[in-house]
Amino acid sequence: MAYYRYKARKADGGRVSGIVEAAGELEAIGIIRQNCAVVDKISETGAAKGFRLSLTEPSRADDRTLALTAARFSIMLRAGIPVGRVVGLIADQTGDRLMKRILTECAADVNAGLPLASCLEKQGGKIPAVFVETVRAGEETGALDVCFERLRAYYEKSDAVRKKVRSALIYPVFLLILAAAVVGIVMVKLVPVMLRLYEGAGESLPLPTRLLMSASGFLAAYWPVIAGAAVAAAVVFGIWSRTQKGSMKLDGIKLKLPVIGKISSMNAASQFAGTLSALLGAGLTVSRAAAAASGAMENRAAAEEILNGITGLEAGKSLGDILRNCRTLPKMLAEMADAGDESGSLEEAMNTAGIFYGNEAAEASDRALKMLEPALTVFLGAFIGFIVIAIYMPMFGMYNGISA
Numbered sequence: 001m002a003y004y005r006y007k008a009r010k011a012d013g014g015r016v017s018g019i020v021e022a023a024g025e026l027e028a029i030g031i032i033r034q035n036c037a038v039v040d041k042i043s044e045t046g047a048a049k050g051f052r053l054s055l056t057e058p059s060r061a062d063d064r065t066l067a068l069t070a071a072r073f074s075i076m077l078r079a080g081i082p083v084g085r086v087v088g089l090i091a092d093q094t095g096d097r098l099m100k101r102i103l104t105e106c107a108a109d110v111n112a113g114l115p116l117a118s119c120l121e122k123q124g125g126k127i128p129a130v131f132v133e134t135v136r137a138g139e140e141t142g143a144l145d146v147c148f149e150r151l152r153a154y155y156e157k158s159d160a161v162r163k164k165v166r167s168a169l170i171y172p173v174f175l176l177i178l179a180a181a182v183v184g185i186v187m188v189k190l191v192p193v194m195l196r197l198y199e200g201a202g203e204s205l206p207l208p209t210r211l212l213m214s215a216s217g218f219l220a221a222y223w224p225v226i227a228g229a230a231v232a233a234a235v236v237f238g239i240w241s242r243t244q245k246g247s248m249k250l251d252g253i254k255l256k257l258p259v260i261g262k263i264s265s266m267n268a269a270s271q272f273a274g275t276l277s278a279l280l281g282a283g284l285t286v287s288r289a290a291a292a293a294s295g296a297m298e299n300r301a302a303a304e305e306i307l308n309g310i311t312g313l314e315a316g317k318s319l320g321d322i323l324r325n326c327r328t329l330p331k332m333l334a335e336m337a338d339a340g341d342e343s344g345s346l347e348e349a350m351n352t353a354g355i356f357y358g359n360e361a362a363e364a365s366d367r368a369l370k371m372l373e374p375a376l377t378v379f380l381g382a383f384i385g386f387i388v389i390a391i392y393m394p395m396f397g398m399y400n401g402i403s404a
Contacts (some may be wrong), residue, residue, distance in 0.1 A: 004028040005043055005112065008036035019114045060126045063162060065096045067155035069103075070131075070148045077145035084111040102126060115139050129295035130154070130275050137282040147282045154278045161358065168365065172372045179376055183383060188223055191216040194391050208390040244300075252301040255328050259368050266361035268302040269333045274354025280347040287313040290322070302328040319346070330357065 006028070007017045016036060032039050061069075069090060076086040087110050091103035106119035117136035120127045131151060138147030195213050205213075219226070240246035254264045275296045279289035290310050297303040306329075309322040320338035323329055333353055340349025 005109075006032050006039060007041040008032055009038045009040060010035070011037045017112060019109060019112045060128065061096070061099055061102070063155045063159035065094075065099050066128070066131060067152050067159055069094065069099055070151035070155060074145050074148035074152060077148065083116055083144070087116065098126065116144075129292050130279065133284060133288065133292040134279060134282045137279070137284045141283045143283070150278055150282055154275070157274075161362075164362070165365070168369055172369050175373060175376050179380055182380065184219070184223070186384075186387065187216050187219045191387060191391075192220055206390070206393040208386065209394055212387065212390040248300050248304065251299045254299065255301060259364075263361055263364045263368065264299055265302070265328055265330060266357045266364065268297055268299045269329050270354050270357035270361055271297045272302075272306065272329070272354075273333060273336075273350040273357065277347050277351035277354060280350065286319055286346070290319065299328075302326070305329070333357070 005017070005019050007015065009015055028042060029039055032042070072090045072093065073086060076089065077083070081089070084107065087103050088107040091100055091107055094100050094103065102120070102123050105123075106116065109119040109122075110116050115136070117132050117139055120132045120135060134147050134151050135144070138144035141147075191212060195209070195216065241250050251264075255261045257264075272293050275293040276289050279292055280286070284292070287310055290306065290313065294303040294306040294310070297306075305326040306322065309317075309325055312322055313319065318338065318341050320334045320341060323334035323337055324331070326334075336349050336353045337346065340346035343349075
């Protein structure tokens with residue numbers, strides 16, 4: 001199905017315009033002519049035309065912008081302002097370029113009669129599925145202001161978690177970059193100067209010294225090639241990891257790694273449970289909420305497992321049964337879902353699960369990051385110790401020869 005914008009005239013000569021949903025242009029014209037005598041202009045304005053690739057704007061709206069936008073919607077809707085006018089007002093107020101462009105386009109469609117959720121859905125994934133589905137639920141239930149308030153709380157929490165993760169990663173990443181820089185400078189600049197003392201000694205040099213000389217000579221001669229290959233590999237890996245197949249494969253590998261796997265699993269459980277709770281509170285059915293919540297998960301391999309099992313909900317299976325068959329998610333999540341189903345409080349149970357696994361993932365991440373600092377210190381110490389031994393071992397041999 002696609003959406004078609006039209007301008008037409010009624011039998012009495014009055015001009016009208018709007019948007020209709022149809023399988024094709026001919027069907028759209030047929031629908032319009034049920035109420036209008038003449039169709040003056042018609043053009044497709046469906047999801048296929050909503051997608052755009054741009055190097056000047058981000059791939060999707062960030063959590064902070066979504067939280068601020070939802071808060072503005074909630075306040076203005078509670079004040080009784082019509083939805084179409086609210087969209088235009090927020091488009092004028094926002095300072096985010098992407099959100100301004102999206103809302104400006106949506107304002108015209110909403111004023112022409114198209115639902116706000118459908119307008120946001122046409123933006124090619126720049127607005128998350130969770131946001132769109134919650135807005136759609138609000139429009140269906142007539143509680144759009146309440147749903148926007150839930151979105152505000154959800155994205156404020158999500159933004160706070162992301163900021164905490166970023167701040168926790170700053171120091172370890174700095175240490176990794178520093179370690180790489182120290183290794184490079186020592187091997188390319190310092191070691192060659194020190195080893196010139198032993199040029200011509202050949203095979204009489206100790207094995208550590210010969211290894212160090214070979215490695216240093218190779219790096220000094222080919223470091224531009226190595227650096228270029230590293231950058232090219234990083235670019236290729238980045239492009240591959242953004243493809244559907246690549247991201248699925250990479251996320252599956254993450255779940256199998258010793259420490260990262262456990263953290264990824266708990267993060268996936270936290271994202272799914274927290275998002276599901278928010279969507280259930282907005283009035284979505286369990287099957288719709290679970291499908292949208294899986295779309296909000298960062299780990300696509302875990303999301304795919306849930307999506308594959310969602311059809312079982314329509315066949316009478318419980319959410320706990322679906323989650324129990326997901327090998328990538330913690331088993332206790334299924335038990336909490338069963339408890340929520342039995343007590344009629346699935347929303348509260350999933351909210352509790354989301355908070356619990358979010359805290360567990362944060363604590364596990366903190367422990368892993370704290371282990372990284374001493375590991376890097378040990379690595380740098382061992383590397384420098386090897387260099388010192390490799391440089392001074394020939395000196396000890398020379399002194400022994402002189403004293404003999």
